[in-house]
Amino acid sequence: MEQKELARLLGVSTATISMALRGKGRLSPELREKILALSYKHGVGVRRFHEESEPPPRPAPFVRIGYCGLGHHLGWFHSGSFRGLAEAAGAVRHEVLLKVADVPYGGDRAEAARRVRASLTDARLDGLIVDPTRELIDALRDVALPKVLLGYYNLAPGTLDAVVPDNVDGAYRLARRLIERGCRTLGLVQCMPDDWNSKEKLQGFRMALDEAGLPFDASRTVAGNFSLGSGARAAAELLSRGAALDGILIGNDWLSGPFVRAWRERGGAEVAFAHFGDSMLDPEIYTCFDRVDLAIDTMGRQALKLLLDRIAGLGPREPLTVKVAPLFRAAEPPPADAP
Numbered sequence: 457m458e459q460k461e462l463a464r465l466l467g468v469s470t471a472t473i474s475m476a477l478r479g480k481g482r483l484s485p486e487l488r489e490k491i492l493a494l495s496y497k498h499g500v501g502v503r504r505f506h507e508e509s510e511p512p513p514r515p516a517p518f519v520r521i522g523y524c525g526l527g528h529h530l531g532w533f534h535s536g537s538f539r540g541l542a543e544a545a546g547a548v549r550h551e552v553l554l555k556v557a558d559v560p561y562g563g564d565r566a567e568a569a570r571r572v573r574a575s576l577t578d579a580r581l582d583g584l585i586v587d588p589t590r591e592l593i594d595a596l597r598d599v600a601l602p603k604v605l606l607g608y609y610n611l612a613p614g615t616l617d618a619v620v621p622d623n624v625d626g627a628y629r630l631a632r633r634l635i636e637r638g639c640r641t642l643g644l645v646q647c648m649p650d651d652w653n654s655k656e657k658l659q660g661f662r663m664a665l666d667e668a669g670l671p672f673d674a675s676r677t678v679a680g681n682f683s684l685g686s687g688a689r690a691a692a693e694l695l696s697r698g699a700a701l702d703g704i705l706i707g708n709d710w711l712s713g714p715f716v717r718a719w720r721e722r723g724g725a726e727v728a729f730a731h732f733g734d735s736m737l738d739p740e741i742y743t744c745f746d747r748v749d750l751a752i753d754t755m756g757r758q759a760l761k762l763l764l765d766r767i768a769g770l771g772p773r774e775p776l777t778v779k780v781a782p783l784f785r786a787a788e789p790p791p792a793d794a795p
Contacts (some may be wrong), residue, residue: 569591687710
């Protein structure tokens with residue numbers, strides 16, 4: 457039945473039927489109710505009535521995220537993860553507020569973490585992305601917001617949601633690359649051996665050796681830390697052991713430049729180098745041997761997705777660890793004016 461037929465049945469004009477269906481006009485409640493009842497019975501104007509009666513669409517959700525970190529001018533988070541966090545996230549609108557306390561190397565990191573915690577008091581945030589240092593995690597423990605750790609393992613995996621590089625895969629690929637280049641006596645330079653990152657890199661290194669049938673020798677492994685000077689000290693220590701190496705995997709880019717320079721200055725044999733990291737602290741050295749770069753943009757995007765899911769109450773209740781494969785970069789030719 458059409459509106460004109462309904463109008464004829466009720467003895468009114470089609471304009472009256474149209475006004476009743478649209479909720480317009482000055483009609484008596486009794487007439488409007490009678491028109492609507494018959495329209496539903498005969499299917500007249502039901503689609504249009506529903507469309508115009510529905511509430512307007514709700515605006516896309518808006519989420520405020522705090523990006524918490526302890527950093528200094530060499531901090532990894534300045535090199536790209538923020539780009540991934542700031543990208544559009546489907547139907548959800550969001551903004552990321554930087555909550556970072558600078559701390560020089562060797563400075564009071566616990567005090568800096570407390571400053572970050574204090575900056576959140578009136579921020580009205582929906583969730584946190586956290587640079588996973590122990591001091592910062594401790595300072596934010598009482599903050600009742602969804603949290604996702606972004607970066608390295610600085611605590612046992614599985615205790616909080618985290619997006620981290622796949623250190624096992626990266627070290628395995630680098631060690632295998634050295635072996636494919638003919639290296640048979642491999643050394644390993646670790647950074648903070650008790651840290652989960654170093655433990656995973658050691659695992660990947662040993663996997664490549666086992667696969668190639670090569671023995672692992674602990675005397676060919678030395679430790680550094682997150683200071684530039686420890687790279688030179690690690691080179692001196694490894695040379696003092698007298699091992700005849702033909703390939704060296706360096707587990708952190710902060711160590712690479714000082715290590716390689718000290719190795720060459722102290723008369724170390726010509727060896728093949730490979731290393732972790734995408735820092736440009738010493739580009740002349742870093743680009744001239746095989747490396748894996750952290751996929752920081754991808755890690756940022758993954759962390760954002762995981763946090764938005766947690767804010768929305770999606771996903772499993774237990775913590776998730778998302779591992780992002782590093783990007784392999786083959787050695788580039790040395791500069792034309794290199795010695």
